[in-house]
Amino acid sequence: MxxxxxxxxxxxxxxxxxxxxxxxxxxxxxxxxxxxxxxxxxxxxxxxxxxxxxxxxxxxxxxxxxxxxxxxxxxxxxxxxxxxxxxxxxxxxxxxxxxxxxxxxxxxxxxxxxxxxxxxxxxxxxxxxxxxxxxxxxxxxxxxxxxxxxxxxxxxxxxxxxxxxxxxxxxxxxxxxxxxxxxxxxxxxxxxxxxxxxxxxxxxxxxxxxxxxxxxxxSSKNLLFTDVNRTVKTIAFYPYSLSPNPFELYNIELSCTDTPKFSNSWKGNWNIDIKPNDPLDTITLAKISSWDRVFNIKARYCEYIQDHLKSIINKILKTIDSSINDLLNEVKTKLQYRLDNFYKYEYLFVSTEEGLIPTRNLILWFLSNDNFLMSYLEQKKKIQANDIDMSMLEL
Incomplete structure (x- = not known):
């Protein structure tokens, strides 16, 4: 949850x-x-x-x-x-x-x-x-x-x-x-x-x-039992709890098993792991397991990342001059700004900014992977150059 x-x-x-x-x-x-x-x-x-x-x-x-x-x-x-x-x-x-x-x-x-x-x-x-x-x-x-x-x-x-x-x-x-x-x-x-x-x-x-x-x-999956016969009891997040919010109790680790590139339509393949902030917190670990088992959260977050990866960078590129010399640093600066101002790890942002958790983790991955960003920006330049050449041919 x-x-x-x-x-x-x-x-x-x-x-x-x-x-x-x-x-x-x-x-x-x-x-x-x-x-x-x-x-x-x-x-x-x-x-x-x-x-x-x-x-x-x-x-x-x-x-x-x-x-x-x-x-x-x-x-x-x-x-x-x-x-x-x-x-x-x-x-x-x-x-x-x-x-x-x-x-x-x-x-x-x-x-x-x-x-x-x-x-x-x-x-x-x-x-x-x-x-x-x-x-x-x-x-x-x-x-x-x-x-x-x-x-x-x-x-x-x-x-x-x-x-x-x-x-x-x-x-x-x-x-x-x-x-x-x-x-x-x-x-x-x-x-x-x-x-x-x-x-x-x-x-x-x-x-x-x-x-x-x-x-x-x-559907009719049971949050509180791991089997359909209801013999193995487990625990789960209760939505009206007064304790710290779930997102404050765990951290999400995003790893890339196949880097996004032109050949895979810039989707890549991803893996998400969700762990309690405290490695000894077995209660939160069990609740995370129930959450993922019933709602398929890890797989859905990975697919969300695949579907939104290009649009996140493309929106950034729409706000800057792509001909500047240090385009990579400009893109990273804009990504960091969005991370700091629009994807804060606070209740009001998490509960109203659609897809904040997977998006935030993807931006963090962008910021630590210059090679990917350079590859994507180079491909965008080639596409733009081809667009210019085609327009000249039409004239």
Whole structure:
């Protein structure tokens, strides 16, 4: 992860709290008839009713007492999302998922009715039907929606001069523009798909703005387990942490395995290694590993460098007289100026300057490789000379 976001408390948290209060009111009380008095006061005193949700909660009360208590206890265990990101295998307490509620019947077949119910309640009804819609009944009842939460999140950060408009997981792609491009790019840290972490589906502390490409890379990959069967627990960066930002905890080493040149279209081949600033910091090392495993960061940064290499130098050349005697030093001076003024390793720059981390490391490589710069500048001169010759022929 590149940078953290400041958590923003908001009324959309009320949906998760509503379920928590309902469960608290019926836990071990053998209540079998639904009544709105089992819900928070704000639900009763605001217009409209969430009919589908009430229907699902009515079904819940018809389950056997043991099943109801098992579901409630599972919900309570899953409340502290942040703690999951820092506990390792030895201290990990199993987080219940929908799959856990599949039961083997006496005839050898599988009863997945409770699993399907949980998906219907938490994912279909509460997340897709209410929290994820800007004009849902829930949004109307609280007078706000997830888009408002996103704006509040940005305002919370900008108050501390820590505004952001990039995906915090990669820093190389922008987040959607809310008004013109639609619903903000929120994704579940703990995946709700594949019958997994449905109990955290409407927990705002499990939702984070994420770019489209990171979202597609992550898909249903699990940040907290290295295997699909969820047997090997690991740790990961938690986006709402208060500790130093990730980019302050590691350094990126860029190496070139094939120098950019005319024959490879000036792309070259690159290798990136990401290491903790402290070689003994095994916690950050494990989090870096999870980050790269899920989001393919190293490979994406290398490709970003290949795609942007020429444009970085060409933009510099557009600002100077290419006929000057000491062109190499002039280019290096301009590169250093951009490094010092536009690609600072500070929050506001990292969170708003697209591609800052790979670009900064590429510029550092430029500055230490005069032979490459000379080769590129010579090739540019040849191209310019050919352009002049062709124009003379046309005359």
């Amino acid at each position: 590149v940078f953290y976001l400041k958590y923003h408390s908001h009324d959309i948290e009320k949906l998760h709290q509503l379920i928590g209060e309902f469960f608290n009111n019926v836990y071990k009380k053998n209540i079998t008839v639904f009544d709105t008095s089992l819900l928070p006061t704000w639900y009763l005193t605001t217009p409209n009713r969430m009919v589908s949700m009430e229907g699902e909660l009515t079904k819940f009360l018809n389950f056997p007492e043991t099943v109801k208590n098992e579901i409630i206890e599972a919900f309570l265990v899953c409340e502290d999302v942040e703690a999951l990101f820092s506990c390792e295998q030895a201290t990990y307490v199993h987080q219940p998922v929908a799959l856990d509620f599949r039961k083997l019947k006496d005839d050898g077949t599988v009863d997945n009715s409770i699993e399907r119910y949980l998906i219907s309640l938490f994912v279909d009804t509460l997340y897709e039907g209410q929290l994820g819609k800007k004009d849902s009944t829930f949004s109307k009842k609280i007078g706000s929606n997830i888009g408002s939460h996103y704006l509040g999140l940005k305002n919370e950060s900008s108050f501390y001069d820590e505004d952001f408009n990039l995906c915090p997981f990669c820093g190389i792609e922008p987040l959607k523009l809310l008004e013109s491009e639609g619903r903000p790019d929120y994704d579940h840290l703990l995946p709700k798909g594949d019958s997994l972490y449905i109990f955290s589906a409407i927990n705002i502390k499990n939702l984070i703005p994420m770019g489209d490409h990171c979202n597609s890379k992550k």
